[in-house]
Amino acid sequence: MLCSSKPTEDRIKEAAKEVFMEKGFDGTTTRDIAKAAGINSALMNYYFRSKEKLFHSIFTDVCGLFFEGMIQMFNSEIPLREKIEALIDHEYAMMRENPRISIFILNELHRNPERLSGLIGPTKRIIEDSFQKQLDEAIAAGSIRNVNAHHIFMMIIANIQFPFISKPVLQLTWNMSDSEFESFCDQHIKLTKESICSYLFEFQPAC
Amino acid sequence: MLCSSKPTEDRIKEAAKEVFMEKGFDGTTTRDIAKAAGINSALMNYYFRSKEKLFHSIFTDVCGLFFEGMIQMFNSEIPLREKIEALIDHEYAMMRENPRISIFILNELHRNPERLSGLIGPTKRIIEDSFQKQLDEAIAAGSIRNVNAHHIFMMIIANIQFPFISKPVLQLTWNMSDSEFESFCDQHIKLTKESICSYLFEFQPAC
DNA sequence: AATAGTTTTAATCAATTGGTTAAAACTATT
DNA sequence: AATAGTTTTAACCAATTGATTAAAACTATT
Numbered sequence: 001m002l003c004s005s006k007p008t009e010d011r012i013k014e015a016a017k018e019v020f021m022e023k024g025f026d027g028t029t030t031r032d033i034a035k036a037a038g039i040n041s042a043l044m045n046y047y048f049r050s051k052e053k054l055f056h057s058i059f060t061d062v063c064g065l066f067f068e069g070m071i072q073m074f075n076s077e078i079p080l081r082e083k084i085e086a087l088i089d090h091e092y093a094m095m096r097e098n099p100r101i102s103i104f105i106l107n108e109l110h111r112n113p114e115r116l117s118g119l120i121g122p123t124k125r126i127i128e129d130s131f132q133k134q135l136d137e138a139i140a141a142g143s144i145r146n147v148n149a150h151h152i153f154m155m156i157i158a159n160i161q162f163p164f165i166s167k168p169v170l171q172l173t174w175n176m177s178d179s180e181f182e183s184f185c186d187q188h189i190k191l192t193k194e195s196i197c198s199y200l201f202e203f204q205p206a207c
Numbered sequence: 208m209l210c211s212s213k214p215t216e217d218r219i220k221e222a223a224k225e226v227f228m229e230k231g232f233d234g235t236t237t238r239d240i241a242k243a244a245g246i247n248s249a250l251m252n253y254y255f256r257s258k259e260k261l262f263h264s265i266f267t268d269v270c271g272l273f274f275e276g277m278i279q280m281f282n283s284e285i286p287l288r289e290k291i292e293a294l295i296d297h298e299y300a301m302m303r304e305n306p307r308i309s310i311f312i313l314n315e316l317h318r319n320p321e322r323l324s325g326l327i328g329p330t331k332r333i334i335e336d337s338f339q340k341q342l343d344e345a346i347a348a349g350s351i352r353n354v355n356a357h358h359i360f361m362m363i364i365a366n367i368q369f370p371f372i373s374k375p376v377l378q379l380t381w382n383m384s385d386s387e388f389e390s391f392c393d394q395h396i397k398l399t400k401e402s403i404c405s406y407l408f409e410f411q412p413a414c
Numbered sequence: 415a416a417t418a419g420t421t422t423t424a425a426t427c428a429a430t431t432g433g434t435t436a437a438a439a440c441t442a443t444t
Numbered sequence: 445a446a447t448a449g450t451t452t453t454a455a456c457c458a459a460t461t462g463a464t465t466a467a468a469a470c471t472a473t474t
Binding site: 415416417418419420421422423424425426427428429430431432433434435436437438439440441442443444 | 445446447448449450451452453454455456457458459460461462463464465466467468469470471472473474
């Protein structure tokens with residue numbers, strides 16, 4: 001039967017995802033995965049042919065989760081101000097649910113940039129999005145400052161993802177508990193919204 | 208002799224730093240290091256007792272480089288606006304000289320948070336800095352918006368470090384050459400300065 | 415219950431890992 | 445040049461790594 005094999009295959013993938021996200025590709029052994037999945041270590045090679053192939057499968061999924069929602073948001077047809085706030089809210093919610101996703105993806109790409117080839121599909125679409133157009137129209141109308149979409153994009157993701165990426169350092173240097181870290185993040189995305197929107201919308205057109 | 212041994216010890220350290228920063232602790236083998244340093248692999252254990260100890264030595268150095276300058280800047284006695292701009296300039300210069308330093312440190316801490324214990328000394332001082340006082344005074348004087356130092360700090364380092372951390376993704380999704388990436392960063396720190404300063408200084412005190 | 419097909423396992427493989435050893439090469443002092 | 449101390453090396457070790465194998469356990473069809 002083909003379908004009945006699903007549960008174990010999925011169990012392996014879920015366990016592997018956990019371990020890979022925590023330890024990275026290099027720090028993970030196939031025995032770690034087998035142990036986490038509660039299976040014999042040979043079974044991993046039965047379903048996925050190698051550690052590399054299993055990782056690739058998981059990495060593709062994780063990147064999808066990481067990029068898809070964001071891209072949809074960018075290309076959705078809502079007014080600029082709401083879009084920026086919705087983007088920040090969405091991105092923040094995603095990071096709260098998957099706090100390690102950012103450092104995991106970015107580090108694996110840093111270690112092995114060729115992995116990018118797999119995600120050219122989903123990410124490429126960021127380029128040809130409607131966001132720059134939306135900005136250009138607002139700029140032409142004089143309702144916002146003249147600024148490139150890439151920088152707005154960077155300001156958003158940097159301010160949301162970086163707190164999670166640097167969490168261990170922050171908690172040590174600022175003596176933060178987990179709940180204090182949470183409220184710091186809450187406050188920071190609020191401030192990020194304000195900061196970006198005030199920079200964009202509240203300017204002196206010709207002064 | 209004790210002093211004559213320095214050159215090789217340093218050569219090992221320099222080579223190890225390169226390899227560790229590129230491949231991470233888990234991705235690096237002692238033979239990689241020996242090869243990069245042009246030495247017999249046993250010599251590494253002669254000078255440093257183990258891979259872990261060699262790494263610790265390097266990690267301490269790198270963290271010093273990463274934090275020291277920033278802390279000094281924060282505690283220097285210059286006016287607020289200049290301080291923020293100087294901080295950004297300094298941080299940016301440091302990242303341009305050591306583009307991988309951020310992802311390296313943050314990932315190693317993510318993988319093994321205990322390594323933080325070694326850098327409690329240098330970083331702790333960030334807490335008891337004069338920056339918050341400086342902000343409080345400006346807030347009391349009504350010259351800036353009411354905002355916590357932690358958030359200004361986060362806005363600065365997030366906007367400077369994140370472009371370097373996410374460089375591979377950016378270059379792919381936005382089809383950027385190395386020089387285009389550079390000018391993007393130039394532009395982004397300029398924008399970051401403007402954005403933070405305008406948020407801080409240009410506000411309606413009671414509107 | 416006998417069969418054929420699938421899934422799971424224990425045992426094992428060669429390669430690589432971090433680390434040790436004992437001898438060699440080098441350096442300086444006598 | 446003989447000595448003692450340091451630095452470097454080749455050879456090696458046990459443990460771990462990713463992966464394979466052949467047999468066992470399971471499942472369904474006849």
